[in-house]
Amino acid sequence: MTGLFHAPVMQELMEQFGKLPGIGPKTAQRLAFFVLSLSEGEVKAFSQALVNAKETMTLCPVCFSLTDITPCQVCRDETRDRQVICVVEETTDVFSIERARDYRGLYHVLHGSISPMEGRQPEDLKIKELLTRFEGEEGSKIKEVILATNPDVEGETTALYLARLLKPLGIKATRIAHGIPVGGNLEHADAATLAQALEGRRTID
Amino acid sequence: MTGLFHAPVMQELMEQFGKLPGIGPKTAQRLAFFVLSLSEGEVKAFSQALVNAKETMTLCPVCFSLTDITPCQVCRDETRDRQVICVVEETTDVFSIERARDYRGLYHVLHGSISPMEGRQPEDLKIKELLTRFEGEEGSKIKEVILATNPDVEGETTALYLARLLKPLGIKATRIAHGIPVGGNLEHADAATLAQALEGRRTID
Secondary structure (H helix, E strand, O other), rough: OOOOOOOHHHHHHHHHOOOOOOOEEEEHHHHHHHHOOHHHHHHHHHHHHHHHHHOEEEEEEOOOOOOOOOOOOOOOOOOOOOOOEEEEEOHHHHHHHHHHHOOOOEEEEOOOOEEEEOOOOOHOOOOOHHHOOOOOOHHHOOOEEEEEOOOHHHHHHHHHHHHHHHHHHOOEEEEEEOOOOOOHHHHHOOOOHHHHHHOOOOOOO | OOOOOOOHHHHHHHHHHHHHOOHHHHHHHHHHHHHHOOOOHHHHHHHHHHHHHHHEEOOOOOOOOOOOOOOOOOOOOOOOEEEEEEEEEHHHHHHHHOOOOOEEEEEEEEEEEEHHHHHHHHHHHHHHHHHOOOOHHHHHHEEEEEEOOOOHHHHHHHHHHHHHHHHHHHEEEEEOOOOOOOOOOOOHOOHHHHHHHHHHOEEOO
């Protein structure tokens, strides 16, 4: 008894779903069979959406976020504050920060973080491209760079690396605050976060 | 301030991912951006895999499982025991049972369960097609029907409904044992539990 094997077309579709982050073999199987429950038109629309997105989206030549127009929505917006650049790891981080509706400066997307363990060196990130932005008339306007990489080892390493690069250029480098999430609970906060929250305490007027 | 909006091609791709079961808006966004990190060739392969699967897979005219060959692997296999039919809700359940490597009979896929709450009536399932299988010479060989619908309200209702239909036909109807946790799902059951459930099946009066 060898057990039942999946049809090659299904095996292939499961492998494709399995490549997606957070999708294990069982979920991949469920998704592949779900696709068969869709109409032919719906499957074609899904199939086309994948190709369309990949063909249309490019990197903004200024901030390197993924965009369908160049320069991107933020870089072309004349109402944005051109004195501040917020450095993030991924384009999705730009959308997260924009949802907060608090920040009105520019962005720079590194496309990753420094991780010697995983073989990601500074030259693999858009760091050279960040430094280019401080050149010329437009570059001279920049007063501050907010380092908004993730608060993990790689993100902290990247922030520190960038802060050291920016110092001799006379540009103020700041790091987003770490602490207890709003609506969060002291009881559930981990020790590292609590230590950071205490260290970053501010005077209440 | 209106916040940043996603490019239409990305919005579309996120909506497509969002249609998949268990994929919320945040996961859909992560998956859509992950697609952009793939090579053009990889995206085309994914896109093609969707269409290929949908175009190739059809229903087995005998057991109604989703298959790329007709009749399906199981129905055409002369070594299978043609005296027993195991009735399941979905094709994925066939693969789950096959993984247990304990069952050597035939299958019948209902494509759902009876759920008046969700408007799924007996006539929406492949029940008429199941009854047809007891006709003729091949049909007269069938001695037992194992009802392996999910052990939830809809699955139990469906099993009871089928047992009542089968009784006047003089066919023994059995129900898989509750080795599977009640409220659970066949797809997520491990092979050992499924083997136990098959072995412990009981006659429905």
